[in-house]
Amino acid sequence: MSSENKEESLDFIRSRIKDDQAKGKNNGRVHTRFPPEPNGYLHLGHAKSICLNFGVANEFNGLCNLRLDDTNPVAERIEYANAIKKDVKWLGFNWDNRLYHASDYFDQLFELASQLIRSGKAFVCDLAFEEMKKLRGTLVTPGQNSPFRERSVEENLNLFTQMKNGEFLDGAKTLRAKIDMSSPNMNMRDPVIYRIIHKEHPKTGDKWKIYPSYDFAHGQSDSIEEITHSLCTLEFEHHRPLYDWFCENLNIHHPQQIEFARLNLTYVVMSKRKMLRLVEEGHVNGWDDPRMPTVQGMRRRGFSPESIHDFCDRVGLAKRENIIEAELLEHCLRQDLNKRAPRRLGVLNPLKLTIENYPTNQNEEIDAVNNPEDESAGTRKVPFSGEIYIDRNDFMEEPPKKYFRLAPGKEVRLKYAYYVTCKDFIKDDNGEVIEVICNYDPESKGGNTEDGRRVKGTIQWVDAKTAVPTKVRLYDRLFSVPNPEVTNEGEDFIKNINPDSLKTLDTCLTESNLSQIETEVPFQLERIGYFCKDRDSETEEQLILNRTVALRDSWGKLNKK
């Protein structure tokens, strides 16, 4: 029954692939690819596509290639290509020996273009950019044929070879497919398939002076790699007729292009162009800023690959436009971290707490549970003494109703340690509380007593002598509105940046066990949130923590009302 339900709830792409496989299309073979252009860093939207393509291959007993779509040397860089490979790997996917580049196929692509010329289906056009634009027509009016459309095959072949040899300047000539200038689909109005670019290519050096356009490179690369299902986002829908036209007219293996809606997330922007602006204008500290939805940013923030997989599984797959609520991402993150992240103690805004009746100069080691969700994580020793720090917001001189924490005369449990009762507190000249004086109950070691008395409040603490001075970066949403694209007249998304998306706390204290924590491996500071060590800790020679995500806070929520 349950497996039946599972089958029924396949997304539209998977059910289509399943049908194809059942019908024996491509001999039941399933082969996908993830084809990023190496002109920027991967983001969560790419992660969705990666999970889809590699996931489908995995589920249908097929393969997925990684292909760098490097057909335009003007924008592309090796640096990006390397980052892409690293990110895909980090996400946990394996392309084995199937790393390809569109540029691997430049010879074959040139030959395919020549074949098109020989069959009278492509021609060299001398029209300048503006003239070509003019003749293309508009959305509602048909275009006109290029005056160069009827050149002979021989002339076309010669000119194309001359283009290849670098005998013309950039933009002087193009190779165009000969399709239909009156097509309602602009992509079919004799699209350019090769353009002249005198620019060194990261992979092929100065061998080529002409480069294939997306439409001519992408589908043909799919075909060469014998891809069966070419999954892409909705904006390529109008290109599918062209994709199909090339395969048919070249008489080559014909993969099926299927389009799906791209991922959008609230409180961020997900386009390369907009993200570039954030970086260039200094609104964030680079592509790997933990506030960025890039794979590298998320990694630095403390996201696990598993949480991203889970998210990509849950966002679903369809053709309708969507904006996923950031809360879902946070949910996936917390769910993963909750069961795996070790617990530690720390205070963000330290307030001194002195235990008056604790024996002077006594020290102890308290046993603390590493993860209540995972018994195998065991316990650790945490130093304790009569001088500790608690978090400033865990003490109130005049507590509101239902405040379970420390206040004059009230008793709380120091997590894993003892019950303490507030006897007094000290203020400075500004009226700010600077120290809390307590007595502890020696019988309450471990956090409970034989008399079974109920102590509702439990707070975290750190030992004054051994605590590690720590800098903490509290990250919040990059934008202050769910959809940053929605702006007033004359303004743009930059206006919607959340001015408080990063707050740095310099005087935090964390338990001594944190000194040997690994970079980018998240842990939980109990009652606060999940954090991980930032790589800046090395250069600044101080423990620097990034807040991955806060714990859900029903007390804070209650107070907002």
Place this chain on the structure above:
RNA sequence: AGCCUGGUGGUGUAAUGGUAGCACAGGAGUUUUUGGUACUCUCAGUCGGGGUUCGAAUCCCUGCCGGGCUGCCA
């Protein structure tokens, strides 16, 4: 304006002619040595109008609304 495409609770996604379900978010509660977690309950939906049918989210017609398309970007 033309062409393509889509419209199911707040959000996302199922149900393909037969009881509109799931998740997140919201609300209420139980448990709790994290105001965390877990668990329970709950709020809330088929874009409108016609038609076909015993029966329509699903099929047909029509209207409305959203997205995309006039790069030698991908």
